[in-house]
Amino acid sequence: MGAVEGIAYGLGVAMAPANLLACFVGVLIGTIVGVLPGIGPIGAMALLIPSTLALSPTTALIMLAGIYYGSMYGGSTTSILVRVPGEAASVVTAIEGYAMARRGRAGAALAVSAVGSFVAGTLGIFGIVLLAAWLADQALRFGPPEYFALSLMGLLVLSRLSGGSVVTSLFMVGAGLAIGTVGMEPISGVSRFTFGWLTLAQGIDLVPVIMGLYGIAEVLVLAEQGVRRARIATVRLRELFPTAEEWRRSAAPIARGSAVGFLAGLVPGPAAVLSTFISYALERRVSKTPEQFGHGAIEGVAGPEAANNGATAGAMVPLLSLGIPFAPATAILLSALVIHGVQPGPLLMAQRPDVFWGVVASMYVGNAFLLILNLPLIGVFVSILRLPQHVLSTLVLLLCLVGAWSLNNSLLDLWVLVLFGLIGYGLRKLAVDPAPLIVALVLGPFMENTLRQTLFMAHGEWRLLVFRPLAAALILVGLIALIAPPIVAALRRR
Amino acid sequence: MTAVACLLGFCLLLPWLGYPLLAFVFTTLLLQRLGGGRWATAAAAGVVTAALSHYLFAVLLGVPLPRGFLY
DSSP states (O other): OOOHHHHHHHHHTTTHHHHHHHHHHHHHHHHHHHHSSOOOHHHHHHTTTGGGSSSSSHHHHHHHHHHHHHHHHHHHHHHHHHHSSSSGGGHHHHHHHHHHTTTHHHHHHHHHHHHHHHHHHHHHHHHHHHHHHHHHHHTTTOHHHHHHHHHHHHHHHHHHSSSSOHHHHHHHHHHHHHHOOOOTTTTTTTESOOOOOOGGOOOHHHHHHHHHIIIIIIHHHHHOTTTSSSOOOOOOOGGSOOOOHOOOOHHHHHHHHHHHHHHHHHHOOOOHHHHHHEEEEHHHHHHOOOGGGOOOTTTTHHHHHHHHHHHHHHHHIIIIIIIISSSHHHHHHHHHHTTTTTHHHHSSHOOHHHHHHHHHHHHHHHHHHHHHHHHHHHHHHHHHHHHHHHHHHHHHHHHHHHHHHHSOOOOOHHHHHHHHHHHHHHHTTTOOOHHHHHHHHHHHHHHHHHHHHHHTTTTOOTTTTSSSSHHHHHHHHHHHHHHHHHHHHHHHHH | HHHHHHHHHHHHHHHHEEEEHHHHHHHHHHHHHOOOOOHHHHHHHHHHHHHHHIIIIIISSSOOOOOOOGG
């Protein structure tokens, strides 16, 4: 079935009343879940899988996918308004978005992020349609060495591009990798850094770490400053809409962000999160007014928000065309497919065109719903701001606690949450950026796996990484990113 | 400081006191210390918050919240 016929067929499927309703419910839940700190799309998706058993696989997948990309919209809302990212992919938005809110441009930030997300989602769908088959072929050439090289490059580039000094960022990367090693190692069964505590064998979950480093730490900083500090981010109604100039400045970042996000989504790893960091760094590099970053540069909202939605679209590609999930969210979608008796894999397009095209088309419908939902509802979210700060702080703390608990019913997660909240507070005091830590934490286990596989393939020879051209090229890019700028700067000074 | 103590306290006491009671205590303490209002107001808000959040998470979303020694 060609692309055009497929879309037409898919739209027909997506418009069926049951699927339409499922889509709406999914994106609504996704937005709410994205707004609430702690409960993330992954948790919500996992919780809802049993409820979808009565539905057809297409309907179930439509709803679950809706939660996924819907949460990208919602997450940006609390990022901008309260500087507590609803979930990891909105962390970057919190930087510029909150700064904008403090200058009274919260509405503009929200609108730009909603529109940017919509554009990215739509473009991403075109991307899926055009590239699904071809990309499946190309991605098959990636082996463990390439994956390892890619992750390594990602971390090195991130260290370079993150705020603060490179050395500090590298230290954060090291910390993240180290934290990622805690727990029982799956292949050899060796327990690392568990100090004999059985609970630590499950490792340290990413979500409480993020919630602690960003949510709790922020609240602690606010609490320390006391009641005197008035909530600066009040939003007047007439400032709800972005000015023409803000739209103009957002256009290119949205386009770039969509592309970055989509490409990032194709590759294994925390695509949505990583894409926002890359987009932010890219916008800062490309901007003609880099000094504005950190103080409310709208490019820093438009780009990353487009990126995280582009990434959700991109992440669907390997899932739908290969049957391989590259992100935790798509892993859940995969298990949903299996539960419903649909065989994922390269044959999905041919065997179950209703599932494939139906889901793809429904993503467009969902993005349209979200745009409509998010623009008028901005007023609702804005009124949340009027709540006194201590109420918001308390609520955020409570929600973080419950959210962390809801993941695994584990007290360990709560302790991790609080511990990293304290660490995050300390980092803030030291003006250190925790982002590399988080990325390293996520990529660590993956990198370890691929490195192990690589060495296994090469019988212990490290040189395999260099001999394979793609892997070598990726590592080279990472090293260049790390070493080049100081060298260039030094050369210029001569 | 209070916030830190409350957070640590929450983690420590949760298995013993159970969520609803602890949420009430947590919210009330925090609201009063951070916002500086009257204890009665904070306590009332605490009750509402604990009840609502318990309903939202335990009942609507089906998240099992620890019960503690009360039940």
